[in-house]
Structures are given as C-alpha cells and as structure tokens.
Amino acid sequence: MNFLQTLIVRVAYAIILLLAVLVLNFSMMHLAPGDVADTIAQANGGADAEVLAAIRAEYGLDQPFLVQLGRYIGNVLQGNLGYSFYYREPVTELILQRIPATLLLVFSAQILALLIGVLLGVISAQKPNGLTSHFVTFIALFGYSAPVFWTGILLLIGFSLQFQWFPVAGMRDVTIEGGFWVKSWDVLVHLILPMITLASVFLALYSRLTRATMLEQLRTDYVRTAYAKGMPHGTVVYQHALKNALSPVITLAGLQFSAVISGAVLVEAVFSWPGLGTLAFTSILARDTPTILGILFFSALVVIIGNLLTDLAQKLVDPRIGGKG
Amino acid sequence: MRHIFKGLMTATALASMVATAAHADEPKKGGTLVTVLGSNVRNLNSAVQSGIVTGFPGAQLFASPLRYDENWEPQPYLAETWETSEDGLTVTLNLVKNAKFHDGTPLTSEDVAFSVEVIKANHPFKSMFAPVESVETPDAHTAVLKLSKPHPALMLAMSGQLMSIIPKHIYGDGEITDVKAHPRNNENVVGSGPFKLVEFKNGEHVILERFDDFFIDGRPYLDKIVMRIITDPAARAIAYENGELHMGAFESLPRIINRLKGVDSLTVTPDGYGAIGPLDWLAMNTTKGPLADVRVRKAIAYAVDKNFIHKALMQGTAADSTTGIHPDSPFYAAQDGYDLDLEKSAALLDEAGYPVKDGSRMSLTIDFGWPGVKPQVEYVKAALKKVNIDVEVVSSADFPTWAKKMGTGDFDMSWDTVFNWGDPVIGVHRTYDSSNIQKGVWSNTQGYSNARVDELMAMAAVETDDAKRKELYAEFQAIIADELPVYHTNTLPYHTVYNTEKVGNPPIGIWGTSTPIDMTYLK
Numbered sequence: 031m032n033f034l035q036t037l038i039v040r041v042a043y044a045i046i047l048l049l050a051v052l053v054l055n056f057s058m059m060h061l062a063p064g065d066v067a068d069t070i071a072q073a074n075g076g077a078d079a080e081v082l083a084a085i086r087a088e089y090g091l092d093q094p095f096l097v098q099l100g101r102y103i104g105n106v107l108q109g110n111l112g113y114s115f116y117y118r119e120p121v122t123e124l125i126l127q128r129i130p131a132t133l134l135l136v137f138s139a140q141i142l143a144l145l146i147g148v149l150l151g152v153i154s155a156q157k158p159n160g161l162t163s164h165f166v167t168f169i170a171l172f173g174y175s176a177p178v179f180w181t182g183i184l185l186l187i188g189f190s191l192q193f194q195w196f197p198v199a200g201m202r203d204v205t206i207e208g209g210f211w212v213k214s215w216d217v218l219v220h221l222i223l224p225m226i227t228l229a230s231v232f233l234a235l236y237s238r239l240t241r242a243t244m245l246e247q248l249r250t251d252y253v254r255t256a257y258a259k260g261m262p263h264g265t266v267v268y269q270h271a272l273k274n275a276l277s278p279v280i281t282l283a284g285l286q287f288s289a290v291i292s293g294a295v296l297v298e299a300v301f302s303w304p305g306l307g308t309l310a311f312t313s314i315l316a317r318d319t320p321t322i323l324g325i326l327f328f329s330a331l332v333v334i335i336g337n338l339l340t341d342l343a344q345k346l347v348d349p350r351i352g353g354k355g
Numbered sequence: 356m357r358h359i360f361k362g363l364m365t366a367t368a369l370a371s372m373v374a375t376a377a378h379a380d381e382p383k384k385g386g387t388l389v390t391v392l393g394s395n396v397r398n399l400n401s402a403v404q405s406g407i408v409t410g411f412p413g414a415q416l417f418a419s420p421l422r423y424d425e426n427w428e429p430q431p432y433l434a435e436t437w438e439t440s441e442d443g444l445t446v447t448l449n450l451v452k453n454a455k456f457h458d459g460t461p462l463t464s465e466d467v468a469f470s471v472e473v474i475k476a477n478h479p480f481k482s483m484f485a486p487v488e489s490v491e492t493p494d495a496h497t498a499v500l501k502l503s504k505p506h507p508a509l510m511l512a513m514s515g516q517l518m519s520i521i522p523k524h525i526y527g528d529g530e531i532t533d534v535k536a537h538p539r540n541n542e543n544v545v546g547s548g549p550f551k552l553v554e555f556k557n558g559e560h561v562i563l564e565r566f567d568d569f570f571i572d573g574r575p576y577l578d579k580i581v582m583r584i585i586t587d588p589a590a591r592a593i594a595y596e597n598g599e600l601h602m603g604a605f606e607s608l609p610r611i612i613n614r615l616k617g618v619d620s621l622t623v624t625p626d627g628y629g630a631i632g633p634l635d636w637l638a639m640n641t642t643k644g645p646l647a648d649v650r651v652r653k654a655i656a657y658a659v660d661k662n663f664i665h666k667a668l669m670q671g672t673a674a675d676s677t678t679g680i681h682p683d684s685p686f687y688a689a690q691d692g693y694d695l696d697l698e699k700s701a702a703l704l705d706e707a708g709y710p711v712k713d714g715s716r717m718s719l720t721i722d723f724g725w726p727g728v729k730p731q732v733e734y735v736k737a738a739l740k741k742v743n744i745d746v747e748v749v750s751s752a753d754f755p756t757w758a759k760k761m762g763t764g765d766f767d768m769s770w771d772t773v774f775n776w777g778d779p780v781i782g783v784h785r786t787y788d789s790s791n792i793q794k795g796v797w798s799n800t801q802g803y804s805n806a807r808v809d810e811l812m813a814m815a816a817v818e819t820d821d822a823k824r825k826e827l828y829a830e831f832q833a834i835i836a837d838e839l840p841v842y843h844t845n846t847l848p849y850h851t852v853y854n855t856e857k858v859g860n861p862p863i864g865i866w867g868t869s870t871p872i873d874m875t876y877l878k
Contacts, residue, residue, distance in 0.1 A: 064755025068762070068796060081479055082795045116397060117557055118536065128558070183589050191593045198594040199585045204560055205387055302585040304558045312395050312558070312586070317755040 044334045051330045052106060052323075056099050059319050065091055066115040066317050089115055102323070111327065112320035116313065121324035124309060131201055132305030135298070136290050138221060139228035144283060147233045151240025151279075152272060158245060166237060174234030178293055182227040182300035189223060196223050199302035224301040231293055232286060236279055243275035284340025288333040382859060386877035387579040390868075391594070391603040394586055395557050400540035402470055402519040403477040405776075407605055407631060410516045410869030412561045412582060416457075417519035417546035418570070420448050420467070421510065422871065423630065425864040427685050429510050432871075433462070433520060433547070433570075443505030443819045450496040454570040456522045457544075457551040462570075464492035469523035471500070473534045480781050482816075483512045505817045507824060508780035511630065516869035517777065520547060549575035549873035559584055575873035595621055595852050601877070602853040602861055604868040608727075609670035612850050622855045625674070625848060627863035629683030632775025632782060633847035634676050635728075637735060638761075639768050641840050642802035645717050646767055650707040652839040655768075656693035657700035658742045659735060664844050668730050672848035678832035679783050681775045681846060683865070685821075688829035690836035700742045711743045718745040722769040724757030731770050731844075758796040772847050773797055777865075779828060784812045787835060803840035 067085040086092045090101070105112060111121035150170070154163035173181070190198045197203060202216050247253060248271055256266045291306070298307030306325060313321035392411065398404035401413025420434040429437075434448040454462040468490035475484045486506040491499040500509070512518055522545050526534050539545065544552045547570065550563035561582040565575055583600070585591045592611045594600045596618050604627075606612060616623045637659065645651045665673060674682055677690040709716040719739070723732045729750070736746040749766075751757035760766050776782030785791050789804035808831060815827040836843075851868070853861045859876045862868050 062752065062756060064753075064757070064759035066755070068755040068758035081481075117395070118398065118541065119557075186590060186593050190599075191597050194597050198597065198599055199587070199590045200559060200583055204554075204562055204581055204583075205389065300587050300590060302558075302583075302587060302590060304556070308558055308586070315753060317753055 040338065047334065048327070048330055049103075052103055052327060053099065055323050055326045056102055057095075059323060060095055060098070062317075064317065066319060067091065068317070106327065111324040114313075114318055114321045116316045116318035116321065121320050124321060125306065125324055125328055128304065128306045128309045131303060132291070132294055132298070132307060134217075134221065135224055135228060135303060135305060136287075136294055139225045139294075140232065140283065140287075140290055142225060143229040143232035144236055144279070146229070147236025148240045148272075148276070148279060150233070150237040152244055152267065152275075154237070155241045155244035155248065156267065158241075163241075166241075170234035170237045172234075173230035176230070178227055178231060178296045179300045181230050182224070182297055185223050185227055186300075196220070201304050224297050224303050227300070228290065228293055228297045232283075232290065235282060235286065239279050239282055240275060243278055244271060247271040247275045281340060284336055287336040287340075288329065291329055291332065382576050382874065382876040383878065384573075384576050384876070385578050387581060388577050388858070388872075388875065388877060389581045389583065389599065389601050391591055391600050392561070392582050392584045393588070393591065393603075393605055395584060396555070396561065398535075398540045399544050399552070399555060399561070400519070400521065400534070400537070401516065402474050402521045403535045403540065405479055405517070407516075407867070407869055410866070411604070412552075412555075412563065413519055414515035414548065414866075414869050414871050415550040415563055415580065416544050416548045416552060417515075417521060418454065418462075418548045418871070419515045419518045419520060420450075420513040423511070423514050423865050425627075427629070427865055429514070432515075433467075434513075439819070443507075443817075444502045446500040446502065446509060448498045448500070450498065451570050452496055454547050455568045456547045457566055458522075458525075459568070460522065460524055461495075462520065462522075462547045463495040464490075464498040465495075466520050466523045467498040468492050469527055470518070470520045473521060473526065474518060477535050478517075480512075480517070480776065482784065483508070483517060483781050505819050506780075507819050507821075508778035508816065511777035512781065514630075514777070514866065515871060516630070516866050517781070522546070549871050550577075550580060553579075557584075569873070571873065575871075576876035577872070580872075595854070598854065600852075600854075601857050602851070602875075604849070604851045604862070606850045606852055607848050609668075609672040609848060612672045612848060613670055615852055620854055620856055621852055622861075623850050623852050624863060625672070625846075625850050627851055627865065627867045628846075628849045629681060630775070630777040630865035631849070631867055631869065632681030632684060632777070633772060633849055634679070634681060634775070634843060635673070635731070635770070635772050635845050635847050636676075637768060637842040637844060638766075638771045638801055639840060639842065640764060640766055640801055641804075642764060644767060645707070645709060645719070648707045649838055650703045651709070651717075652842070653693070654700040654703035654707070654742065655739060655744070656839055656842045657696045657703070658744075659693075659738045659842065659844075660695040661692060661844055662695065663734065663738075664731065668734060669845055669848055672850070673845040674848075676843045676846050677836055678843060679786060679835050679841070680779055680828065680832060684775065684779075686779055686825055686828040688825075688832045690832060693842070697741055704742060704744075714743060715745050716743045718747065719767040720747045720749050722749045722751065722757060722760060722766045724751055724754050724761075724769070724771075728770040728772075735768070735770075761800045762795040762798070764800065764802055771841070779812075780816050784816070787831075787840065788812060801840040803838070805834060805838060808834055 067082045114121050114124055117124055150166045154166040157163055186198060189196045197220055201220050206216050253266055253271055256270055295307035295310050298305050299311045310325045392408055394408050396408050398409055399412050399416060401409050401417060418433045420432060421429045422432040424430050433450055433454055435451050436449045438447045450464060456462055471484060471487055471490050486502045486504050487500050488503050489501045525539055525545055526537055541555055549566055549569045551566045553562040553564050555561050563580040565578050588608050588611055592615060595615060612623060615621050639646045639652050641647055676682055677692055680687045704716055721732045721735055723729060732748050736748055739746050774782050785798055787803055787808055788799055789809050791799040792802050811827050811831040815824050818824045818827060851863055857878055859878050860874050862870050862872045862875060864870055
C-alpha cells in the first residue's frame with residue numbers, strides 16, 4: 031500500500047469513527063436524567079413547570095430522541111455544532127475562542143515535559159544507581175502520583191502566595207496597559223504555573239521511559255563499538271544512543287496527547303485558564319449538552335489527527351518503522 | 356391608614372449611609388477595583404436572568420427604581436419619591452429627571468413600563484410582579500403601577516437584583532421578540548447604572564468603567580471595575596491573600612473563610628446577605644412512606660445534632676436557622692430548635708409504629724445534588740443510625756439529575772439550599788404553597804400541604820401593614836417548625852471578603868454585591 035492509499039483508508043476510518051463517536055455521545059447524554067432546563071432553572075433560583083416546558087420547547091428538548099439525534103448529526107455534517115444553551119453562543123465559536131489558550135498551555139507543557147523529562151532520563155541512565163538517578167526517579171514518581179489540582183494549589187501557595195512571583199489565575203492581567211511585548215510577557219508570566227503543573231505529570235513518563243530506553247541502548251554493541259573507536263562520551267550518548275532511545279518517547283508523547291488535553295481540564299479549572307478544559311468543566315456542570323458534545327467531538331478529532339501525526343513523526347526519527355508505507 | 360413612602364433626598368441618604376459604614380475615611384474618587392465572580396455569567400441582563408452571578412454586574416449596568424439600606428429601608432434611586440395609594444392598588448413612582456442610558460438616551464417612564472412587561476414575561480420569579488396589571492405613563496417621569504391586589508413584596512422587588520430598568524429603544528426594537536435571547540444582553544449592554552460595559556469575556560472577566568453621566572452627581576467613585584472570573588475557591592483565597600483581588604463576595608467554604616479570617620489585611624464578614632437569604636435544610640418528602648408521618652419527621656429532627664453541623668461541618672461560619680425565613684429578615688421569628696434527644700426520637704418512632712426489627716426500624720434514602728454537601732448527608736446517615744434508621748446516600752451525577760428527582764418527588768430526604776430572594780412572597784412561599792407542589796426543582800417538592808399555611812401566606816402576600824405581616828409570618832413559621840416539611844439547620848455561610856486597607860464602603864447591605872456599588876471607593 032502506498033502512502034496515499036494508507037492515508038485515504040485511514041481518513042475513511044476516521045470519519046466512520048467520528049460518526050460513531052457522535053451517535054454514542056449523543057445517546058449517552060440523552061440517557062442521563064434531567065436536562066439543561068433544570069440547570070437554567072437553577073441559575074434562576076428555581077422555576078415553575080410552565081417556564082421549564084417553555085425552555086424545553088425553545089431548544090427542541092421536547093422532541094423524540096431520534097428526531098433530536100438526526101437533527102444533531104445533520105447539523106454537524108454541515109459544520110454546525112449547535113448552540114450553547116448556557117453561554118448563548120454557537121458552540122463552534124465557543125470552542126474556537128478557547129482553542130488558542132488550551133493549545134498554548136498543552137504544547138508548552140508537553141515541550142517542557144519532553145525537554146526536562148528526556149534530559150533527566152539521560153542523566154539518570156548514565157549512573158543508574160547513583161544518587162542523582164534515585165532523586166530523579168523520586169521526583170518523577172512524585173509528579174506522576176500527585177493529583178494535578180493538588181500540585182497546582184501547592185505551586186500557588188508557594189509561588190503566588192509566599193513569594194508572590196506569579197499571578198494566581200487567568201491568562202492575562204487586564205489592568206496592564208502596553209504593547210505586544212508587554213502583553214506577551216504578561217501571558218508568559220500567567221502561563222508558567224499551569225504549564226509546570228501540567229508538565230509535572232508527563233515529565234515522569236518521559237524521564238522514566240527515556241531512562242529505560244537509554245539504559246538499553248547503552249548496553250548495545252554499537253555503543254560499545256563507538257567507545258572502542260575512541261568516540262567522546264558526549265557524542266556517543268547524545269548523538270547515537272539518544273537518537274535511538276527517543277523513538278519510543280516520541281510515540282508515547284503522541285499517544286499522550288489526548289491525556290494532556292484531559293489533564294488540562296483540571297489544571298485549567300484550578301488556574302481559571304480560559305481554555306477548552308474550563309469550558310468542558312463548566313459545561314458538564316451545567317449539562318450544556320451541545321457544548322459537551324462539541325468538545326467531545328473536537329477531542330476525538332484531535333486524538334485521531336494526533337495519532338496520524340505521531341506515525342509520521344516516528345517515521346522521520348526511525349524510517350524502519352512501517353517501512354512499507 | 357395611608358401609606359406614603361416619601362423618599363429622602365439622595366444627598367441625605369448618601370450622608371447617612373457613608374456615616375454608618377465608614378468612620379473617618381472620606382470617599383476618594385478614581386481607581387480600579389479588582390474583584391471576582393465565582394462562576395461564569397450566562398447573561399448580563401438582570402431583567403431576564405436572576406441569580407447572584409448576574410446580580411453583581413447587572414446592578415452596576417442597570418439602575419432600578421429603589422435601593423435598600425442595611426436596615427431594610429427603601430431608598431430613592433431611579434425613583435426620587437414613591438407613593439402607594441390607600442387601597443394599596445396603585446404605586447406611583449416619580450422618576451429622577453436626569454437619568455440617562457449609557458448611549459445618551461434619556462430614561463423615561465416608558466422604559467419602566469417596558470421593563471415591567473419584559474420582567475413579567477421572562478423573569479423566573481413569577482410571584483414578583485404577578486399582581487401588576489399595567490403600568491401607566493402620564494408623563495415622561497411618572498410611572499403608575501396598577502395592581503390587581505395589594506402587593507407589599509413589590510417594594511423589595513423594585514430593588515437592584517430584581518427590577519432592572521432596561522432601555523425600550525434597544526430591547527423593544529421589534530426584531531427580536533424574545534428578550535432572553537437578545538444579543539445586547541451580553542455585548543454592548545446599555546443601562547442607566549453607575550457603570551458601563553467595556554468588555555465581557557465569558558470565562559475570563561467583565562470590565563466596567565465609570566458612567567460619567569450617571570444621574571447621581573459625583574458618583575460613582577470608582578473609575579473602573581474589573582470582575583475576574585475565578586471558579587476555583589482555593590485559587591480565589593490565595594488571590595485575596597496576596598492582594599490580587601481587592602474584594603469578593605459569596606465565599607462559602609468554612610475552611611477557606613476561617614483561613615482568610617486569620618489574614619491581617621482582610622475583613623471577612625457574613626453581613627449583607629439578608630435579602631438573598633440562603634438557607635440550608637434537610638428536605639423530607641411528606642407524600643410517601645414513613646416520612647408522611649409528622650412524628651417520623653420530628654424523630655429525625657431530634658436525632659440530628661445541629662450542634663455537630665454548626666461546629667464540625669460549618670466550623671462556626673454559619674448562623675442557626677429554624678424557619679423558612681432567613682434570620683436576617685425582619686420577618687424572621689425564631690422557633691425552638693429540636694435539640695438532640697435520642698430517647699425522644701426513639702419514642703416518637705415507636706409511637707408512629709416503627710419498632711426495631713433485626714436492628715432496624717426503616718430504610719430511607721438521602722439525596723444530594725452537589726459535592727459540597729456530602730459531609731452533611733453522610734452525617735445524617737450516621738446520626739439516624741443511632742435511632743436504628745438505615746439511610747442510603749444517593750449521589751447524583753450532576754445537578755440536572757438531582758433536580759429531576761426533586762421535581763418528580765422521587766426521593767425520601769435530600770440536602771438542599773434555597774434562597775429567600777428578599778420578600779417571603781418571592782422566595783419562601785414557593786416551598787410551602789400547596790398549589791406549587793411538584794413542578795420542578797425548588798417548588799414545593801416536599802409535597803407539603805396545610806390549609807392554614809396556605810391561608811397565612813395568602814394573607815401575608817396582600818397585607819400592607821408590616822406589623823400585621825410580621826404576625827402572620829410568625830404563625831406561619833411556628834407551623835412549619837412544628838410540621839417539618841423541611842428541617843432547617845443553618846444559613847449558607849456566604850461571606851464577603853475585602854482588603855481593609857484598600858476598599859472603603861464595601862457593599863454589605865442586604866443585597867450583598869447584587870446592589871449598585873457607586874459608593875464603594877479605593878482608599
């Protein structure tokens with residue numbers, strides 16, 4: 031199968047998968063008792079049956095299930111994810127507004143986790159039983175085991191309350207006046223704590239995997255040969271062994287992408303980061319079905335695209351993988 | 356007796372309010388107040404959206420006919436003076452002459468008439484303006500409300516949280532019939548309040564700035580208000596502590612309240628929630644099973660130790676509450692509580708015909724709708740075990756799931772929080788009125804029915820003499836406390852937090868932050 035054929039088949043699968051996701055999500059949301067009318071009533075401190083019925087009629091919630099499902103899928107196929115009851119805005123617009131903040135957080139956290147994780151992994155692999163190695167293992171395990179909201183609040187208490195280096199919440203300080211650079215700096219300052227919080231989880235995965243694969247590589251014949259040829263230690267480790275050790279790490283990073291997004295939900299909630307995670311969180315609490323479905327659909331899309339890109343990245347690092355494609 | 360409510364001159368009102376709230380400090384002009392909202396805002400138009408989150412920005416953007424001081428006395432706002440006719444069927448509002456909307460259009464009685472129409476059609480509190488049949492506009496600055504029956508609750512209903520005067524020339528533009536869905540509810544909002552909208556980014560912030568043409572001279576004091584949206588209570592607490600937030604309201608976690616009380620720079624106060632009137636209670640379904648028997652309900656009250664709830668669960672942050680009316684309300688008549696008495700409880704259960712068989716008298720369920728009250732329901736389970744009642748805790752996946760169960764009467768007991776919303780007519784009657792049984796959440800979900808209670812509420816709703824109303828509500832509260840459709844345990848511990856060194860004259864009147872903060876200033 032050539033590359034184009036693979037691509038077409040995979041895209042077809044992706045579309046079928048997405049349709050299945052749509053039907054499944056919609057059905058599951060429908061099965062849950064209660065609906066957005068109750069939430070709207072809650073925001074208003076209660077409402078009578080007449081008001082509730084009017085709200086249901088207004089949003090078509092009084093229609094039979096299949097009618098609602100059909101209408102929904104029809105809309106999605108036309109690129110319309112529906113209208114948020116809660117925010118009173120089109121879902122597509124809501125999601126598009128929130129994507130940049132989430133992508134900024136997720137990518138910077140991933141990059142930070144990869145850079146530091148790989149570095150720590152390489153360092154600890156060189157002296158697997160040394161003190162540094164144990165320390166790295168401990169830190170990694172700690173970051174992985176601690177719940178993200180706990181890590182987040184811990185960092186807040188330390189760096190926002192005690193040292194007052196970083197702001198508590200949000201993505202920018204609206205009282206700051208200034209040009210592009212001033213505002214970018216402000217966003218960066220707001221980004222650091224949530225980024226570290228989110229990265230702390232994945233750092234552990236990357237450092238431990240790097241450590242394991244590096245140990246494996248360092249024991250192989252080609253490394254021994256390289257040393258025998260008198261190649262400097264640094265070159266052997268960073269140019270030869272690391273290149274081979276990285277492949278599984280990148281695979282993992284790609285697979286983790288969806289986990290990063292779900293991890294972002296809690297981090298965003300703690301830091302009031304105005305991204306998709308916060309949106310998902312509030313929509314779930316409000317049972318804002320169209321928004322929840324929209325986010326789920328979007329996440330499925332991201333995971334599928336993420337997996338495709340991972341395959342490509344893998345091929346770049348190690349062309350032997352999936353050689354036929 | 357003729358009831359004339361003569362408004363004081365605005366200046367006098369200002370002087371007296373400032374004098375009581377701030378001692379030596381002179382209000383200063385200028386500055387940006389950074390404050391916080393604890394959740395996202397659905398809608399900035401408080402004429403069609405109630406709730407405390409809309410109430411804060413809503414009361415800044417839109418003015419209302421009246422405002423209330425901390426002693427529950429109505430004060431002039433858009434209405435300079437007001438007058439109720441002898442028969443209580445006509446309320447005349449004399450509007451200030453210089454009120455303008457943020458777009459420069461003068462505010463007239465037409466806008467008042469239009470707003471009443473919109474609120475009647477859209478606002479969830481139907482009882483609020485139901486007796487208002489029409490609004491006449493003899494001239495641009497006189498609005499005459501014609502009532503089908505006397506309606507003493509109207510006075511409170513005319514204050515900021517409940518009666519925003521919205522511009523007819525914008526919302527009555529004819530193209531959009533549904534004001535609830537009007538795009539101008541969230542962007543380019545035009546009101547006549549002390550502040551105008553600069554930017555609203557849901558999930559991030561609401562930014563308001565001083566309206567220079569505000570109808571009260573020299574006010575507001577603040578140049579700008581930044582309302583940041585921070586949903587995590589722990590993060591908010593840290594932001595108060597490190598000075599990022601000057602002020603915030605509706606903080607309700609005992610652990611956090613007590614921590615913030617220990618911070619030197621902060622004042623943490625439960626004052627200012629009387630009209631909102633949030634109450635926590637144990638609801639009991641009176642329509643089925645053992646709980647249909649009032650003796651069983653009493654036995655449960657005797658077995659639940661309020662002391663434990665107050666000291667251990669609320670950590671001393673909440674006030675006691677023994678009736679359906681908030682203790683800060685002038686209509687509150689405290690009742691004798693059900694002090695912990697397991698013997699009495701057991702005797703009542705025996706009497707009701709539920710003897711102990713195989714270690715158990717009966718099995719009941721207790722629901723809860725949000726995670727914050729899990730300790731309370733777990734405590735009820737443990738407490739009732741002592742009188743051999745087995746309780747199963749039912750947690751709902753989310754609020755709508757719980758609301759559905761309440762609305763359809765599919766529960767035995769539930770933990771609940773309900774607001775008074777100012778006058779008992781607006782927020783109290785709905786829980787006990789037998790004509791309001793099982794119509795969705797926060798109606799009479801307990802299925803409680805008592806002819807005398809219905810009668811008392813009907814009389815209190817039209818009684819214009821405050822002293823007589825008080826008597827009627829006293830009897831009402833005594834019956835409720837005796838028959839226990841709900842067991843009242845405590846007020847919800849809402850607290851306002853502000854930086855003592857920075858914020859002058861914080862909003863701690865009866866409406867909390869759901870009131871114009873044109874008198875708040877930065878030191």
